Amino acid sequence: MQKFTFYNPTRIYFGKNAIDNLATELGKFGNNILLAYGGGSIIKGGLYDIVKAICGRCGKTVYEVSGIMPNPRTEKVYEGIEICKKHDVDLILAVGGGSVIDCVKAMAAGAKTDKDFWQTFYRNKEKCEAATPIGVILTLPATGSEMNSGSVVTKWDENLKTDYTDDCLYPHFSILDPTYTYTLPANQIIYGAVDTLAHAFEQYFSAPDDDNPSDYLAEAVILNVISNVEKALACPTDYEARSNLMWDSTMALNRVIGCGKRQDWNSHMIEHALSGFYDIPHGAGLAIVFPNWMRYVRHLCLGRFVRFAERIWGVNPKGKTDDEIALEGIQAVQDYFRSIGAPTTLTEVGIPAERIEEIAAKVELTEGGYQPLTQKDVVEILKAAV
C-alpha cells in the first residue's frame, strides 16, 4: 500500500429524518445563511419549506441563490459570491445534488478573496486559504460531493469544465436522507449509479495493482451498487435499495477507496469535454466513455481487468485467455449500463462523429493512469463510442 494522506472532517447524518440534526448544526454558525438550490424540485417536494422553517426557528436570516443548473456555470457562482460578500454570509446551505454542492464550493472559495475564483482556483489551482463554511442537504446520490473537497464548474463560453479540490471545501456537515430520493426521476437514479460506479472504476483501474485494502473496498462498493440499482428502479420507495445507493455514492468518492492508489480520472476528463460541449448528464457521458476506455487501455493492466471480470461479473475463466476474460468483463459493464437504461453510444445523446476531434482537443488529460493518454488516444476511444 503506497504513501497517502487521508483527511475528511465532514460530519454525516444519515437516515430517515436526518434533518432533525439541522438545528444543532445551524447553532454552530453565525446568523446569515445562503440557501442554495437548483430548479425548484425542493419547493415542489416540500423540503424548501421544511428547511426555511428550521432556519426561522433558529433565528437565522436566509438569503437565497436558486436555479443552479446541472453542470453548474461560472455565472451562477459569481451570483452566489456577490450575495456572500454583500451579506457577510456565515454558512452556505446547499440543498440538492452534486451540481448544487459543487457550485456552492466555488462560491465558498470565491467569497473569501478579492481575486477571481475561476482564474485563481479552477484554472491556476492556487491554494484556497479560507472559505465560507458549507452545509449540505443531499437530494440526489451520485457525485459524492457531499463528503469530499472537490468541485467541478463549467465556463460555458469556453466549453471548459474544470475541477478544483481544497481541504477548505469539505462540507462541515451533510444530511443524507434516502427518502428524499423517492421522488427522483428514474434517469437521475440511473445516472447517479453510473457516476458512483465510474468513481470506483477511476480509483480501481490505476496503479499500483499490488494487493491492497483499497481495491477490496472498491469492489465492495461496486458490488453493492450493482445489487441495488434494479431494486431502486423497480420500487422508488424501497428504502433499503435507495439508502444503499446513497451511501455507496458517498463512499465511492470520500477518498476512502482511493487511499494508496494513483487514480486515473481520464474517463472523467473525457466526459467533462463531452458535457462541456453538449451539456449531457455527467452519468450519461460516463456510461458512454467508460467501456470504450476500458477496451482501449486493457493491455496496460490485463491482470486487473481479469480480476474485475471474475470478482464483479462472475466471469468463468475456464478455457479462456486473459484477454478474453477481460473483454467479457468489459462487455458486462457495457451490457449492464444498457440494461439499466443508460446510453452507451455518442449517437444516442446526439453527439456526431464529426465533432470528436474538436472535443478531444479540449480534454484536460491527467497523468494518474497506467500510462498517460494523448489527445490521439482520446480520439480513438471516442470513435469506438460512436
Added chain:
Amino acid sequence: MQKFTFYNPTRIYFGKNAIDNLATELGKFGNNILLAYGGGSIIKGGLYDIVKAICGRCGKTVYEVSGIMPNPRTEKVYEGIEICKKHDVDLILAVGGGSVIDCVKAMAAGAKTDKDFWQTFYRNKEKCEAATPIGVILTLPATGSEMNSGSVVTKWDENLKTDYTDDCLYPHFSILDPTYTYTLPANQIIYGAVDTLAHAFEQYFSAPDDDNPSDYLAEAVILNVISNVEKALACPTDYEARSNLMWDSTMALNRVIGCGKRQDWNSHMIEHALSGFYDIPHGAGLAIVFPNWMRYVRHLCLGRFVRFAERIWGVNPKGKTDDEIALEGIQAVQDYFRSIGAPTTLTEVGIPAERIEEIAAKVELTEGGYQPLTQKDVVEILKAAV
C-alpha cells in the same frame, strides 16, 4: 441501511517516511509537548531520537511519560494528567500502539477537568467538554485507536477494564509508517491481526442483516487481513503485507464499516474481563472468545454465518444444511487463529475453568447484538473455551 452519524476528523499520513509530516503538524500546536510511550522499544529502535530531534528543531519543550503498559492502567493516566496540568501541555504525542494511544486519550480528557477522569468519563460516561489535542505515531497495527475516539483503560485493583468514547478524543493526526512494524515480535503481529479481525466481526455480526454497504466493506477488510498475515510473518520486511495489515487495522475501527450497524461488542466485553483478571494480550483473549461466541449465537443469525462461511472461507454449501455451513465457517476461523499461532483455549493462557463464574460476573455486557446476552450465557461461552 439504518440511521447513523459519521464523523472522523483525524488526518492520516501513511507510508514510508510519513514522519516527514511531523514538523508541519507540530507547527499547528503550542510549545509544550508531552511525549508518551511504552516500554522503551522506540528507544532501542531509534524512533525516540528521531522524534525528539524533530521536536527540538521545531523549538518545542518536551516532557515525557513512559512505561505505558499493555492494558494501560489508571495510575499511568494520573501520572500523565499531572504533567499536562503542571506544564500546560499543548499536545500529547503518543508513540506506540493501542495501549499508548488509549492511555493518552484518558490523559487528554482528564487534563482539562478538575474531576476524576475514571469516575467521570470511564464509569459515568459523562460528555467530555474539552481535551488536550493528541497526535499519534503508530508502531503497532491492531486497535485502530489511531483513527477513532475510543479508549480502554484498566483499573487493576478492581479488575475493571472499561471503555470511553468521545468526539474530543480523535487524534488530530496520526503517522502510520509500516516500516516501523518490521521489528515487532511475531506474536504482536498475530494478536494485532486477530484484533483487527475481531473488530470487523463485532460490526459484521450484528443487526441489521439487510443488504448494506458496510457488510461488503467489512468483508473487504477481513479478506485483506487473511491474505496478508502469513506473508507478514514469513518476511518481516514485506512492505506490501505490513502496510496492508496496518491500514486494515485502522479501517476496521475508524467507524466506516460500522455505519448503519447496531454492532455487538460482547466478545470484546468478555475479553476485557479476561484480561482485567489475567493481563493476557487482548488479541489472545479475542482469539479464544470469538469462535466460541460465534457457535453460541449462530442460531440467532444463521443466514449471516452462512454468508460469512461462503464469502470469507469459500465453504462449499452443496449438500449441507445452513447450520453445517455456518459451523464449517466458524471452525475455519478457529483453525485460522490456531494456524497463525494464536491461542484458542483458556488453558493455553493459564486461565483455569474454576474462575469462569467470577470472570463472567465482571463482564459489562452490551445490548447491540442480535439478542442481549446474560452472565449465564457468558459462562457457557467461556466453558466451551476451556
